[in-house]
Amino acid sequence: MSFYPLLIVLLLMSAVGYWFGSKKALGAVRKSSSFITPRPHQFGLYVVIWALVPPVLLGALWVMLQMTPLQMETGTSQQIDRIFFPILVLLAAGGGLYISILRINPDLRVRKTIEGLVYIILILASIVSILTTLGIVLSLLFETIQFFKKVPMTEFFFGLNWSPQTALRADQVGSSGSFGSIPLFTGTLLITFIAMCVAVPLGLLSAVYMTEYASSKFRAVVKPLLEILAGVPTVVYGFFAALTVGVFFRDVGDSIGIDIVSESALAAGVVMGMMIIPFVSSLSDDIIMAVPQSLRDGSYGLGATKSETVRKVILPAALPGIVGAVLLAVSRAIGETMIVVMAAGFAANLTANPLEAVTTVTVQIVGLLVGDQEFDSAKTLAAFALALVLFVVTLCLNVIALIVVRKYREKYD
């Protein structure tokens, strides 16, 4: 029997079990003298759990055994698979059904079994996400160790020259293969800095406007609009940066006699900032809303104007939370890829001039892994090292931001 018929049979068995269990329980509960008995459908669920959990566990065990190298070699395992496994599963399900129906009586505390299963399912769900994160970190870590076997750490962390093309043949020229990551990180910092210069003031001011000045009608219309901005795919922002903003800045530069390349850090940073505005504004919006109304009343009651109240009471009270929001925004900007791939390009210049082209860590990771690659060359392994450093940086930023935000939350009341 193959997989799908088996599944259908199992489901049918559990449906029958549910119906039969509920029915039997109903009879038993009616006859019972006790006045607190579980409800019949809970008995039904109890039977279903007994019918499904053993086969599922068995299946999981089976898959694990299959993956061990011992089983893979033997050809007979295919035969055993076809006949032995379905029988085993059906037996387990049938046995579960039989035992559970036999055990039904009004004094059985079936609610505990059901709640217990719910508890286990919830725990499994969270464990899966934690394990995934751990798996990602480990895979990055192993490849990074491989990379540092080929390229010295000092070159990677302190080298000023990034040019990852290694020679394929001994006689090839122009491919020195140097892996100094500093230009990438300065490029990332430059673009992030520009993005923050755009996003923080605009986002914060719009949050202040939304919370303190706008009428509730206006707010009800505009706030969702602002959040649509957050839903625009970053590729679209990338188009906008590469085709509109970059060209615009170049033309403006031309007309006032400054040389601005069309793939400037400025264009990428400004568009990235626009992308982050809704992020900053909706986070700070929540934080400013959390400042108690009583503080506003206190300030107005002393004859303060609205702007005085915002500047001297609300923003200082919300400041830690806003700092947390900005840090979260920074970590998003650092991790952002698509806009910079499209707008900033691949030239690894070590410069602090926003009018020149720079590149970022994420762009280089894309560049290193696109196309046909051998997965043991220094070039591809470099991508993992970059990713690991990036991961650590954004993780630290997130942790700091969360600590700051949490500390602030405890402050009122």
Add this chain to the structure above:
Amino acid sequence: MQIQQIDEQQAARQGDAAEMIIKTRDVDVFYGDNQALKHVSLDIPKHQITSLIGPSGCGKSTYLRCINRMNDTVDGCRVEGEILLDGVNIYGPEVDEVLLRARVGMVFQKPNPFPKSIYDNIAYGPRIHGLAANKDELDEIVLTSLEKAGLIKEVQDRLHSSGTGLSGGQQQRLCIARALAVRPDIILMDEPCSALDPIATAKVEELIDELKENYTIIIVTHSMQQAARISQKTAFFHLGEIVEAGDTEKLFTSPSDERTQGYITGRFG
């Protein structure tokens, strides 16, 4: 017994002679379509304590918040009628409601010190209104305000620690000191003791009683004992209207309206 009566009569006559600092004429307040106050007319005597009592939702806090135009900060609130402060209609076009609030201070139900130091809490008002020319003057204002609020002894050695670290009663007196620092003529108090324990309440009441020497005080309270203890005048609100207003003594001993009688004897509310 007789002497006491004569004293009371004298007090009543003094009350009649007192100058009315606020005159309210036919005030209606609407929250959207909902009318919260109906044709309220009330005079508030200068340098006395006036209590506003009544069941929840009767409009007494709404009335209080009309006097410093705090209702203007509420979305969809509309006020009609006249409130004269020293003969000037505070809802008139020439009155700046922000400056009005400096003359009419307010203390709220829940102590609401800013999350700043004790000093900065009190200096907040004088700073925004430019009441102090230099640091020394500001220090002077802060210290006298704390002294008037009877808080100076408890906080003088920690003026620069946070105002939110004080106890509830101290916080409320800090808020009173903060209101005093902008030199108001009138202080509105919206159930200032409802979040405080009896000992802190007694201290705040004592303070309110002292303040009436120099300030006109209007206090909203749910405690009829408190109204009877501290106020000279009392107004009873019910369903957005003033049912009865007058000398506290008379209102509590021989109310002229049945509803007042019912409320003060605890039959409803």
